[in-house]
Amino acid sequence: MLSEQSVPVVRATLPAVGAAIGDITTLFYRKLFDAHPELLRDLFNRGNQAGGEQQRALAGSIAAFAGLLLERPEARPDVLLSRIAHKHASLGVTSDQYEVVHRHLFAAIAEVLGDAVTPEVVAAWDEVYWLMANALVAIETRLYQRAGVAEGAVWRRMEIVERRRQSTDAVSFVLRPADGRPVTPFRPGQYVGVRCELPDGARQIRQYSLSAAPGRPDRRITVKRVQGDGRPDGEVSSWLHAHAREGDVLTVSEPFGDLALERGDSPLLLASAGIGVTPMLSVLDHLATTGDSRPVTVVHADRSPADHAHRQEHLDLVRALPGARLHLWYEEPGDQAPHASAGRADLTGLDLPAGLTAYLCGPLPFMRAVRGDLLRRSVPAEAVHYEVFGPDLWLARL
Template sequence: MLSDQSAPVVRATLPAVGAAIGDITELFYRKLFDAHPELLRDVFNRGNQAGGEQQKALAGSIAAFAGLLLDKPDARPDAMLARIAHKHASLGVTSAQYKVVHRHLFAAMAEVLGDAVTVEVAAAWDEVYWLMANALIAIEAGLYQEAGAAEGEVWHRMEITERRQETPDVVSFLLRPGDGHPAASFRPGQYVSVQVELPDGARQIRQYSLSAAPGQQFWRISVKRAHDATKPDGEVSSWLHEHAQPGDVLTVSAPFGDLVLPEGEGPLLLASAGIGNTPMLAMLDHLLCTGSARRVIAVHADRSPADHAHRDEQLALVRALPDGRLHLWYEVAGEQAPKAATGRADVSGLDLPEDVSAYLCGPLPFMRALRGDLLRRGVPAERIHYEVFGPDLWLGQ
């Protein structure tokens, strides 16, 4: 909660700060990486930095947090904070790094806004920053404790025991701990970070959902080669596709992520597009392994059956559930999927129980469209959950 002294100052300056927040975060990252180049080399996603996605995500989170402090002073945006905290924990972020961020962020703010940053304005926004930072530090401390790890010490060595080419663009890897013990448990829907050393010496990190049920001897990740004609191919996904083989050892984090299968017997909508079906596969596999009788409505959209990673597995899992149903949409269905619909996924005509909980994962336009459809169907916003691969440009929504 903002103090009585800071609240009116933040309210008065939020429009100006919000209008300049993009310039502030861009300058902040430049200052941060000039002072700490190892962070860009070994922690931050260089591709997202080059494309501006990370700057937009940081700007969105700060503006959203400040707005919520003003509009809902007695509430804390736990969903937003948890999503950020899980990502930070998967990277091994420590509490000391928040002081480093604070120093360069406020230097950038002062440089961009100039004389508008009076002593009172600086103090008020300092309060906003530390309310957010301390909340994240507390959540991250709990996550490290749950993982049985000291702060930031989340990394393990895991051996690739099997490699499977799922589609031309997707390869899956089975991983087991280097010490020979069974793989640790996790909550269905969570992800791990994978760190690889690239040819230039950088140790870049990316997150990949665990795509099979917990409680097995191994973990499975499914990696789609990041390819976009408008920017360079993904550094880590390309390296894994080209070099990672059985017998190789990867540096992998403990599992994190807040898009997890809920306890209980309530009905579920598991909606995905493209490689976004990976957390849903873990959820479906877990439901089947535990003998769940929950009603499960699975929705998946893809370019074509040939591009649908783990297609046969997803179909088999849903069919094996006592009350499961799968609805498919393909841009080009062809003879391989005569019963699939064409075009974008559309839940407006599906039979959805009133108490359904929805879980979405896929490209942002897909999730925006489905979330809007579900809201129009009367599904409460608090029962619509999502996972974003990459910087969350949807924060605060």
């Protein structure tokens, strides 16, 4: 909760800060990486930096957090904070790094806003920052404790024991601990970070959903090759496709992620598009393995059957669940999918049970459309969960 003296200052300056937040975050990252080039090399996603996605995500999260402090002073935006904290934990972020961020962020604010940054303004926004940072540190501390590791010590070596092509541009890897120790438990829908050393010496990290159920002695991830269009945002997926083979060892984080199947017996909607199918496979596999009989509506959209990663496995898992129904859309169905609909997913004609809990994963336009359909059909916003592969660019809207 903001202090009484900071509330009017933040309220008065939020429009100006919000209008300049893009310039502030761009300058912040420039200052941060000039002072700490190792952070860009070994922690931050260089592709997202080059494309501006990370800057927009940071700007959105700061503006959203400040707005929520003003609009709902008694509440803490746990959904926003949890999603960020899980991503941070999968990167091994430590509490001392918030001091570094604070220093360069406030230097950027002062430079962009100039004389408008009075001591009162600095004090008020300093309070906003540390309310957010301390809340994130507290959540991340609990995540590290739950994983049974020291702060930031999330990494372990895992051997590739199987590599298999799952679509025209997706490959799955089955990973087993190289030290022989058992894997730690995870919840269906969670992901791991994978750290790869690239030819220029950078150790870049990307998150990949675990695409099989918990309870096995190994883990499986599925990696879609991302085309970079001259930018470096496909460098890890391209490296894994080109170089990772059975017998190789990867550096992999403990599992994190808040798109995790909740306990209960409410009907489920699992809606995915493209490589967003991967966390849904873990959920379906878990439901089949545990004999869960609740109603499950499965929606998937893709470019074509050949692009549908784990297509046959996806179909088989739905068939294994007596209460599950699958609805497929392909932009180019061809002859391989006579029962699929052509075009993009549309939930308006589906019979959805009351009281359902929805899980969404896929490109942002797909998730916005599906979420909008669900809200129009009176599904409560708190019953709609989602996962974004990359920076969350719609935090401020949820």
